[in-house]
Structure formats: C-alpha cells, structure tokens
Amino acid sequence: MEARNASAVVVGAGDFIGGEIAKKFAAEGYKVFAGRRNGEKLQPLADEAAARGHSIVGRSVDARKEEDIAAFFAEAEAAAPVEVCIFNVGANVQFPFAETTERVFRKVWEMACYSGFLTGREAARLMLPRCKGSIFFTGATASLRGGAGFAAFSSAKFGLRAVAQSAARELGPHNIHVAHLIIDAAVDTAWGRERIRERQGEEALKNTPPEKFMRPAAVAEAYWRLHEQPADAWTFEHEIRPFGEPW
Amino acid sequence: MEARNASAVVVGAGDFIGGEIAKKFAAEGYKVFAGRRNGEKLQPLADEAAARGHSIVGRSVDARKEEDIAAFFAEAEAAAPVEVCIFNVGANVQFPFAETTERVFRKVWEMACYSGFLTGREAARLMLPRCKGSIFFTGATASLRGGAGFAAFSSAKFGLRAVAQSAARELGPHNIHVAHLIIDAAVDTAWGRERIRERQGEEALKNTPPEKFMRPAAVAEAYWRLHEQPADAWTFEHEIRPFGEPW
Amino acid sequence: MEARNASAVVVGAGDFIGGEIAKKFAAEGYKVFAGRRNGEKLQPLADEAAARGHSIVGRSVDARKEEDIAAFFAEAEAAAPVEVCIFNVGANVQFPFAETTERVFRKVWEMACYSGFLTGREAARLMLPRCKGSIFFTGATASLRGGAGFAAFSSAKFGLRAVAQSAARELGPHNIHVAHLIIDAAVDTAWGRERIRERQGEEALKNTPPEKFMRPAAVAEAYWRLHEQPADAWTFEHEIRPFGEPW
Amino acid sequence: MEARNASAVVVGAGDFIGGEIAKKFAAEGYKVFAGRRNGEKLQPLADEAAARGHSIVGRSVDARKEEDIAAFFAEAEAAAPVEVCIFNVGANVQFPFAETTERVFRKVWEMACYSGFLTGREAARLMLPRCKGSIFFTGATASLRGGAGFAAFSSAKFGLRAVAQSAARELGPHNIHVAHLIIDAAVDTAWGRERIRERQGEEALKNTPPEKFMRPAAVAEAYWRLHEQPADAWTFEHEIRPFGEPW
Numbered sequence: 001m002e003a004r005n006a007s008a009v010v011v012g013a014g015d016f017i018g019g020e021i022a023k024k025f026a027a028e029g030y031k032v033f034a035g036r037r038n039g040e041k042l043q044p045l046a047d048e049a050a051a052r053g054h055s056i057v058g059r060s061v062d063a064r065k066e067e068d069i070a071a072f073f074a075e076a077e078a079a080a081p082v083e084v085c086i087f088n089v090g091a092n093v094q095f096p097f098a099e100t101t102e103r104v105f106r107k108v109w110e111m112a113c114y115s116g117f118l119t120g121r122e123a124a125r126l127m128l129p130r131c132k133g134s135i136f137f138t139g140a141t142a143s144l145r146g147g148a149g150f151a152a153f154s155s156a157k158f159g160l161r162a163v164a165q166s167a168a169r170e171l172g173p174h175n176i177h178v179a180h181l182i183i184d185a186a187v188d189t190a191w192g193r194e195r196i197r198e199r200q201g202e203e204a205l206k207n208t209p210p211e212k213f214m215r216p217a218a219v220a221e222a223y224w225r226l227h228e229q230p231a232d233a234w235t236f237e238h239e240i241r242p243f244g245e246p247w
Numbered sequence: 248m249e250a251r252n253a254s255a256v257v258v259g260a261g262d263f264i265g266g267e268i269a270k271k272f273a274a275e276g277y278k279v280f281a282g283r284r285n286g287e288k289l290q291p292l293a294d295e296a297a298a299r300g301h302s303i304v305g306r307s308v309d310a311r312k313e314e315d316i317a318a319f320f321a322e323a324e325a326a327a328p329v330e331v332c333i334f335n336v337g338a339n340v341q342f343p344f345a346e347t348t349e350r351v352f353r354k355v356w357e358m359a360c361y362s363g364f365l366t367g368r369e370a371a372r373l374m375l376p377r378c379k380g381s382i383f384f385t386g387a388t389a390s391l392r393g394g395a396g397f398a399a400f401s402s403a404k405f406g407l408r409a410v411a412q413s414a415a416r417e418l419g420p421h422n423i424h425v426a427h428l429i430i431d432a433a434v435d436t437a438w439g440r441e442r443i444r445e446r447q448g449e450e451a452l453k454n455t456p457p458e459k460f461m462r463p464a465a466v467a468e469a470y471w472r473l474h475e476q477p478a479d480a481w482t483f484e485h486e487i488r489p490f491g492e493p494w
Numbered sequence: 495m496e497a498r499n500a501s502a503v504v505v506g507a508g509d510f511i512g513g514e515i516a517k518k519f520a521a522e523g524y525k526v527f528a529g530r531r532n533g534e535k536l537q538p539l540a541d542e543a544a545a546r547g548h549s550i551v552g553r554s555v556d557a558r559k560e561e562d563i564a565a566f567f568a569e570a571e572a573a574a575p576v577e578v579c580i581f582n583v584g585a586n587v588q589f590p591f592a593e594t595t596e597r598v599f600r601k602v603w604e605m606a607c608y609s610g611f612l613t614g615r616e617a618a619r620l621m622l623p624r625c626k627g628s629i630f631f632t633g634a635t636a637s638l639r640g641g642a643g644f645a646a647f648s649s650a651k652f653g654l655r656a657v658a659q660s661a662a663r664e665l666g667p668h669n670i671h672v673a674h675l676i677i678d679a680a681v682d683t684a685w686g687r688e689r690i691r692e693r694q695g696e697e698a699l700k701n702t703p704p705e706k707f708m709r710p711a712a713v714a715e716a717y718w719r720l721h722e723q724p725a726d727a728w729t730f731e732h733e734i735r736p737f738g739e740p741w
Numbered sequence: 742m743e744a745r746n747a748s749a750v751v752v753g754a755g756d757f758i759g760g761e762i763a764k765k766f767a768a769e770g771y772k773v774f775a776g777r778r779n780g781e782k783l784q785p786l787a788d789e790a791a792a793r794g795h796s797i798v799g800r801s802v803d804a805r806k807e808e809d810i811a812a813f814f815a816e817a818e819a820a821a822p823v824e825v826c827i828f829n830v831g832a833n834v835q836f837p838f839a840e841t842t843e844r845v846f847r848k849v850w851e852m853a854c855y856s857g858f859l860t861g862r863e864a865a866r867l868m869l870p871r872c873k874g875s876i877f878f879t880g881a882t883a884s885l886r887g888g889a890g891f892a893a894f895s896s897a898k899f900g901l902r903a904v905a906q907s908a909a910r911e912l913g914p915h916n917i918h919v920a921h922l923i924i925d926a927a928v929d930t931a932w933g934r935e936r937i938r939e940r941q942g943e944e945a946l947k948n949t950p951p952e953k954f955m956r957p958a959a960v961a962e963a964y965w966r967l968h969e970q971p972a973d974a975w976t977f978e979h980e981i982r983p984f985g986e987p988w
Binding site: 560590591592594596599600603607608611612614615618619622636639640641642643644645646648649650651652653654655656657658659660661662663664665 | 807837838839841843846847850854855858859861862865866869883886887888889890891892893895896897898899900901902903904905906907908909910911912
Binding site: 097098100102106109114118121124128142145146148149151152154155156157160161162164170171 | 313343345347352353356360364365372375389392393395396397399401402403404405406407408410414416417
C-alpha cells in the first residue's frame with residue numbers, strides 16, 4: 001500500500017456501494033472520511049479497516065445541511081488534503097405523477113441533487129487552490145431517462161448530472177477531474193433485490209440471472225480507475241452495466 | 248375565432264414569451280389564465296385582449312407555493328375545463344461553481360423546476376379524468392448542457408426536463424400531450440439583449456445579427472402548433488432556433 | 495390553393511409516406527416531382543393530382559446513381575425553382591450481426607444513406623445561390639438507437655442523420671432549412687403491419703392498438719409544418735410518435 | 742508478463758494510436774496481429790517488440806476487402822484464439838457540403854465504417870462459439886456531432902457507432918464486450934498537429950497548450966482498461982479528453 005498524505009471523502013457511505021468505495025480508497029492508502037445518516041453504523045467498517053492498517057473514519061452527516069457538509073470536509077482536510085470526493089447518496093422512489101406529493105418531490109431533490117451540489121462545491125473550494133483532485137458523482141439510468149412514475153427521482157438525478165457537467169467544464173482546466181458514473185443496472189444488494197421484487201414481483205426476482213447484477217465492489221473499482229486516469233485522457237460520463245443487462 | 252368552452256393556464260406569463268403565449272391562445276378562443284409575480288402587470292395584456300373580444304385573466308401567482316398553484320387552476324377550471332397548461336418560468340443566473348450559494352441554488356430550482364412540477368401535476372389531476380389536454384414546458388439550451396458557470400440554472404432545467412419526460416411517458420397513453428420546448432437561442436427581448444451585453448460585452452451585442460434572435464411571437468406560434476398536432480404524431484421534445492444561430 | 499412558381503422534389507415516393515408527402519405539397523401549390531424505383535407506379539398518384547388541378551410528375555429514379563439524381567433535379571428545376579426537397583427512402587432489414595452479409599450492409603447504406611447524401615447535395619447546389627429552400631430527411635427510431643439485429647439498418651440511418659446535421663449547420667446560415675424527421679413508430683401501412691407480423695408474430699399484430707399506428711398523412715402534415723416554420727424558429731430534429739407508443 | 746495463448750487483432754495500426762495499441766497488448770502477453778495499408782511499415786514495431794520478447798506480426802491489409810479481413814483473422818486465429826479485436830481506421834476529411842464528391846463520400850465510408858463492420862463481424866464469428874472476447878471501435882467527436890464541413894466523415898463515424906451499438910446489444914449477453922471509445926481531442930501526433938495547422942492556422946497550433954493534446958499511449962491504456970473491466974461492469978461508450986479540452 002502506497003503511503004499517502006491525502007484524504008478521500010465519501011458522502012453517502014451506505015451499506016453497499018458507498019461502503020465498498022470507502023474500503024477501496026482506504027486500501028489504496030487514503031485516509032477515508034465516510035459520511036452517512038446514522039454514522040454509528042459505519043463502526044464495523046472502520047474497525048475492519050483498522051485491522052488491516054487502513055484508515056476509515058465514520059461520521060453522521062446530514063448531507064442536506066450546509067454546515068454538516070462543511071464541518072465534515074473541514075475534519076477531513078485537517079487530517080490530510082482532500083484529494084478525492086465521491087457523492088453517492090440515492091433516493092429512489094416511484095409514484096404516479098398526479099400522486100407525487102410536493103414533500104416527496106422536494107425531499108428526493110434535497111437528498112439526491114442539492115446534497116450533491118453542496119458536496120461538490122465544498123470539495124471544489126478545497127481543491128481549486130491546489131489545482132488537484134477528483135470529484136465523482138453516482139448516477140443511474142434515471143440520470144438520462146425520465147421513466148413513467150419516476151418524476152421525482154429522475155428530476156433529481158438529471159439535476160445532479162447537470163451539476164456534475166457544469167463543474168466538470170469549469171474545473172477541468174484547473175486539473176480537477178469531475179466525473180459522473182452511470183450505473184445502468186441493479187446493484188446486487190438486499191435493497192436492489194427488494195426493489196425488483198416490489199416492482200416486478202417475486203417471480204421476476206427469482207428469474208433475474210446473476211449476470212444482470214453488479215457487485216458493489218465493481219462500482220468501487222470503477223471509481224478507482226476513474227481516479228487513476230491520466231490527465232490527458234479523462235472521462236466525464238462513465239456508464240457501466242453487467243453483460244447480461246438489456247439497454 | 249372558434250368558440251371554445253376551454254381554458255388555457257399559462258404559469259410564468261412575463262413581459263415577453265409568456266405574454267405572447269397568452270395572447271396567441273386567447274386569439275384562438277381559449278379563456279386564458281395568466282399567472283406571474285406582480286399579476287397587476289398583466290392588466291394591459293388583459294385590456295388589450297378584451298378590446299379584441301378575447302379573454303385573458305391576469306393573476307398574481309407564486310408558482311413555488313402549492314396552494315397558489317392549486318387556487319389558480321381551480322379558478323381556471325371553474326371558468327371552463329383546463330385544456331392547455333404552459334409552464335414558462337425562467338431563472339437564468341450565472342456564478343462560478345465555488346461561489347454559488349445554497350440560497351441561489353435552491354431558489355433557482357424552486358422557480359424553474361419545482362414550480363414546473365407543481366404546475367404540471369395540477370394540470371394532470373384535472374386532465375386525467377377527461378383523457379384530454381396539453382401540458383407544455385419551456386426549456387433552454389441549458390436543459391441539455393451544463394455549461395461552466397451554470398450549475399444552478401442547468402441543474403434546474405435538467406430537472407424540469409425529467410419531470411416533462413416522466414409525465415409524457417405516463418400521461419401520453421391517457422391522450423394527454425406533454426411536450427418540452429427547447430429554445431436554443433436568445434429571445435429578442437430587452438432582457439435577452441441585456442444578458443448578451445452582460446456576458447459578452449457591448450460589442451458582442453451590437454454585432455449580434457438580427458438572424459440570431461427569436462421573436463417571442465415565434466415561440467407562441469410553436470406552442471400553438473404543438474397543441475394542434477394530431478394524436479398519432481405527437482412531438483415530445485421540440486427544439487427551435489433562428490437560422491443564424493450556431494449549434 | 496396558393497399559386498406558386500416553385501417545385502418540390504420527393505425522392506422515395508413510395509406507396510405510403512412518400513405518396514402522401516407528394517400529395518400534400520401538390521395540394522399546397524408546388525409542382526411536385528416524385529421519384530421512386532418503378533416510377534410507372536406513380537401514374538395513379540399523378541392522375542389523381544391532375545384531376546384536382548394539382549401537379550405531380552412521377553419518375554423512375556435510382557437514387558443511388560448520381561446521374562439519375564442530377565437529371566431528376568434538373569427536370570424539376572427546369573419546371574420551377576426547387577424550393578423543397580424531401581428524402582424518404584427506407585431500407586429496413588434485420589439480421590444477426592454475424593450473418594449480415596457485406597452485400598446487405600452495402601446495399602442498405604447505398605439506399606438509406608448514400609442516396610440521401612446525393613439528394614441533399616443536389617438540392618443544396620440549387621438552393622445555395624438563392625439562399626432559400628427546405629431539405630428534409632426521414633429518420634426512424636434506428637437513427638438514434640442501434641438495436642440488436644439492426645447493424646446494417648441503423649448504421650445507414652445514423653449516417654443519414656449525420657449528413658442532415660452537418661448540412662443543417664452549414665446551410666442554416668444561408669437560410670436553407672435542413673431538418674431530420676424521426677418517426678418513432680410503426681406507420682400504418684401494409685408494409686408496417688407486415689413487419690410487426692414478421693418480427694413479433696400474428697398475435698402481436700392483432701393486439702397492436704390503433705393508437706400505436708401513425709397515418710402516412712400525419713407524416714406529410716408534419717413535413718408541411720416544418721416547411722412553414724418561420725426562419726427565427728426552425729427545428730432541426732423533429733420526432734413524432736402516436737400517443738400510445740411507449741418510448 | 743503473463744503468458745497467454747490468445748491473440749489480439751488491430752486493424753488500422755498506423756504510426757500513432759494503432760501502433761501504441763499493438764505495443765500495449767503485446768506487452769500484456771498477447772500475440773498481436775497488426776494490419777494496415779503498407780504493412781511493411783510495421784517492421785520496426787515488430788522488431789522492437791521482438792527485442793523485448795513480445796510478439797507483433799505486421800501485415801498489409803486492405804480493410805475494405807472482405808477476403809483480406811477474413812485472411813488476416815484466420816492467420817491470427819491459427820496462431821492463438823482471437824480474444825481482442827480493435828478497429829482503429831480513420832479517414833478525417835473536410836469539404837463544403839455542395840463540393841463533397843460521391844467518390845469522397847463513398848471512400849470515407851468504406852474506410853471508416855464499412856471496414857469496421859467487416860472487422861467486427863469477423864471477430865464476432867470467431868468469438869461467438871467461445872462466448873469470450875472484446876471488440877473495440879475507435880470513435881471521435883464526429884461520432885456524435887455532424888459539424889459543418891464534415892458530412893462525409895461524421896456520416897461514416899455515426900455509422901460505425903451504430904454498428905458498435907448494435908453489436909454490443911447483441912453480443913453482450915454472449916459475454917463478448919463491445920465498446921466504442923470516443924476520443925474527444927486532438928491526439929498528439931504529427932498528423933494531428935498538421936490538422937490544426939490546416940484548419941486553424943499556424944498561430945492556433947503554436948497557441949495550443951500541451952494540456953489539449955492526448956498522448957497515443959493514453960489511448961492504448963484506455964483500451965487496455967476497457968478490456969480488463971469485469972463482466973458485471975462493462976462500459977459501452979467510453980469518452981476521453983485531456984483536462985484542458987473545452988467540450
């Protein structure tokens with residue numbers, strides 16, 4: 001493991017993808033600061049990392065609150081310069097258009113888009129003076145397609161993609177790599193399986209062949225490879241899907 | 248003029264595009280309900296329409312408030328079934344990414360995206376039982392492209408486009424035509440000219456040839472033609488630009 | 495009917511869409527020159543037009559041959575300045591990738607892309623000195639999506655779209671309106687019904703609800719309306735689909 | 742270096758990108774078969790590889806000829822199962838639309854699109870029975886945008902992208918990874934520099950900052966990483982650009 005004086009901030013370090021991202025960057029020598037609601041749930045992850053000589057600090061962060069985000073980044077920066085920032089908060093909901101409440105619409109946006117803006121901006125503020133860093137956002141099929149029943153979710157994901165694009169165009173020439181990772185698949189998690197069951201039924205879940213699921217570790221690996229790209233060959237939009245996924 | 252027992256709701260009936268849309272649909276026989284902040288500014292438009300035997304009712308509406316939107320639609324529906332709904336609120340701002348405040352980001356979204364959701368949803372609630380109607384949203388270049396300096400604006404416009412897409416896919420089969428009009432140009436208004444001066448300087452404005460401006464009336468006409476499309480040849484995304492506009 | 499001293503050239507004036515386009519522009523006062531393989535099949539169309547005082551001249555044209563296209567345009571231009579050009583040749587085939595012969599791949603391209611280039615270029619040559627005219631190309635779902643089994647067809651349609659885009663960007667500032675009409679649906683023709691039967695079976699055809707078919711006349715009307723657009727609000731890409739079509 | 746019983750076929754192994762791709766895959770243990778016009782020019786590359794214990798066989802191939810392509814693949818397959826196929830033929834030309842000859846249009850298509858189809862199909866025929874392999878195509882900005890003056894080039898590149906998409910959708914479920922690499926930049930080669938000089942002048946070339954060029958080796962590295970992607974996280978469209986490139 002390369003010794004580094006650099007930290008990586010993961011906002012939305014949930015049980016699946018976010019946790020794997022934290023582990024990957026910790027394994028690569030970064031001081032990882034992992035934030036989520038109920039940060040105490042991150043203790044096992046932090047302990048596991050420590051046992052391997054890696055560093056993951058778990059924190060409770062409400063990413064919709066500017067002061068929370070600022071404090072979280074300040075803590076990371078105090079430990080080591082923030083070199084990586086990954087925003088990974090999701091909020092997948094489905095409602096008929098006419099029954100989507102203003103509360104749902106607003107909350108989904110706050111979680112999946114507004115928080116991403118706050119996170120990306122905070123990272124940019126730290127990285128701009130150094131002209132160095134990676135800021136990555138997790139997208140989904142709904143980032144590109146407003147499907148029936150997904151007005152709230154896709155609106156937030158479209159909005160997050162715009163934030164990422166705008167930031168990429170502005171920060172790229174300052175040597176800050178902004179990318180938007182589109183996961184065009186169900187990720188193989190308890191939650192992902194539950195979504196399929198809910199929307200398509202028990203049968204559909206049973207019949208989903210293994211080649212249609214993506215391992216959370218594959219997502220973490222994809223992020224790592226984006227971060228490693230040389231500055232003369234950066235990707236902005238990076239889509240990944242399992243080989244058996246129709247598109 | 249065809250006599251109609253139908254109303255058209257225009258949310259965002261400003262001095263330029265929105266006003267022309269109101270006039271066009273009034274001239275085609277609709278009872279037009281035009282909403283904007285400072286609704287009293289709509290009085291001349293209403294008077295002018297009345298002088299021609301057309302009907303435009305101007306109202307003060309804060310489109311970010313659910314109760315305002317609901318009351319506005321209820322008034323229109325009481326006059327005649329709402330058959331057309333056009334959302335035309337803009338909020339074009341430009342800031343460096345790191346200097347975009349959370350207040351700006353949130354406000355631009357509330358004006359340009361959230362209000363559009365509330366407006367479209369209210370229209371859908373009235374139209375769904377009748378399986379009839381048109382719901383149109385005004386987009387811009389920033390609906391498809393997150394340019395440097397436009398994180399807030401393009402995020403809101405991307406988000407509005409997702410609302411429109413999702414609604415179109417869900418409501419289309421119920422014979423409700425949802426469309427998203429992309430105006431890929433400066434509209435020829437005092438405001439549009441001011442934007443060019445601000446961003447590119449006085450010289451750029453002077454040198455802008457007339458063939459790069461779009462008349463507000465051309466936008467109104469485009470909306471009318473979308474509304475007239477037969478149900479077997481509907482357009483969802485409708486882009487328009489002047490012949491001299493590079494793209 | 496407005497009296498005009500202008501001709502409209504329709505390349506690919508088959509039994510369905512192309513024929514309707516010819517009728518529409520003839521009804522609007524254009525001297526229509528309709529070309530297809532087996533031009534003698536156009537006689538009934540020409541007779542029908544003549545009976546109404548409209549003008550349609552049918553010709554046998556192999557659109558893959560430069561000299562054929564040039565002669566066809568020259569004849570039209572001799573009658574009246576060519577003001578409208580519509581390219582409407584299709585070549586929808588489906589084969590597994592590994593079984594697509596080079597002969598099929600080449601022929602589909604010659605019919606659906608190369609012919610379109612020749613047609614558009616010939617029109618441009620006549621229109622450029624006058625700074626006036628419309629050049630329209632018929633696209634399909636396959637213009638935007640390379641589906642499994644459609645390597646040959648979608649490759650040709652993608653290629654045609656590029657020709658249209660490139661021409662639009664170059665000719666627009668010369669006041670020549672180039673547009674690409676995407677018909678995202680089955681058109682209601684014997685041929686279209688046959689394709690559904692072939693690909694999805696007899697049952698699928700029986701179960702196709704009428705709201706998923708587009709009338710050829712609706713396509714012709716869409717072209718007419720594109721042609722009528724004012725120069726400050728031109729559309730390049732115009733997609734149409736029936737209200738019941740999923741997308 | 743891992744010992745492999747596998748070959749990699751590179752069609753379009755020119756002086757710059759293609760040569761680097763050949764070197765990279767040879768360095769990773771593949772028996773590389775590199776084809777280009779004037780295959781004798783590949784001798785230095787083959788010698789250099791041999792000196793390092795790597796294997797590159799250079800051949801003269803006219804990729805527009807089915808029999809050439811078939812023979813080239815047959816030779817590679819005889820040496821070791823073809824596991825990788827990369828199509829890298831370019832044909833960038835620029836002409837005013839009305840002055841683009843049919844000869845240019847056809848030739849550019851034959852080189853940049855038709856050859857790609859032949860190459861991809863031949864690879865698919867070998868890989869399908871084994872359910873294993875990577876087929877990659879080199880794209881450019883013109884694959885997504887038909888710019889003024891680029892009707893021939895962008896038409897061919899659009900067409901190649903459709904071939905790639907269609908093949909990806911069909912072959913993916915057979916565990917064959919098809920990808921389309923979009924190089925959205927000038928590659929740092931004598932040729933690339935010449936293009937800039939030609940199109941924008943000597944000054945533009947002098948003023949091009951180094952951060953706007955992409956090293957050929959970065960492209961080769963990008964291909965290698967695509968090939969290494971795990972099957973549950975494949976990318977179809979992979980865009981890369983230098984950090985200083987506006988987009």
